[in-house]
Amino acid sequence: MKIEVGDILEGTVIKVYPRYAILLFDENVTGLLHISEVSNHYIHSFTDFVKVGNIYKVKVISYDEKGPSMRVSLRALNTFEKRESIAHYSVKEDNISCQVLKERLPEWIKEENEEKDL
Template sequence: MALEVGSIVEGTVSGIAKFGAFVELPENKVGLVHISEVANEYVSDVAQYLKVKDTVKVKVISIDAKGKIALSVKQAQPKTEEKKEARFPKKEGSEHRFQRKEGFEGRAPLHEAPRMTERRPFAGGYRSQRHEAPASFEDKLNRFLKDSDERLLDLKRNVESKRGGRGGRHSD
């Protein structure tokens, strides 16, 4: 029987390397199981999972033009559907993660985000800015132009103060 891509065959581990394991297949062919195809979990050492002369079922992933055969142990195993709920069971009462505490009667409901003040850096120091409702494109553009003009003015003042005033070079 000729090896075909996608077929599952049995083979014997003939060698172990840092990057994977060599498996001897029927018809005296040898294929490589890359370290990433050894198990469904992270594998740092192939020797922890496979030993020389172990008999393993492997799936043929690819056969290139030179005859190199790529194999997979993890793809040859039957798929186990593991549901998310089985791995992370719900705790009782976890449906209501956020509850209103006493003393917050006059405040906004939890689903409304409070307005926050953010400190943003600019050339002259820090500036506080309140988050408001989403602005239109024109408002954003005007704010950007205003901020960039202020930054350029601050930069220009800083450079001129280091030069010594309005003039460029002074001749003595």
């Protein structure tokens, strides 16, 4: 995988710290996303914004082949690219089921009633 500064890549967040996150890209290349590279606006809680498992399209702002590691930025993307990167994807209704709730609700009601009787 040939990576150059300015490339736009898709990575998955594998670790989040208070001021930065580590993203994993193809071929085990990692990238650091610093809080200052997320937005032009103040971010109160980086860990509320970036979560493990999130997938982002980011722009490469520096790359070290020896690592291989890089620094990446959401802020450097243009408006369209940024909107596409953090878009929320809808869940198909077929994937939503209340079956577990239906099965467990009577049990929860019983437990709640028993606690009130104590």
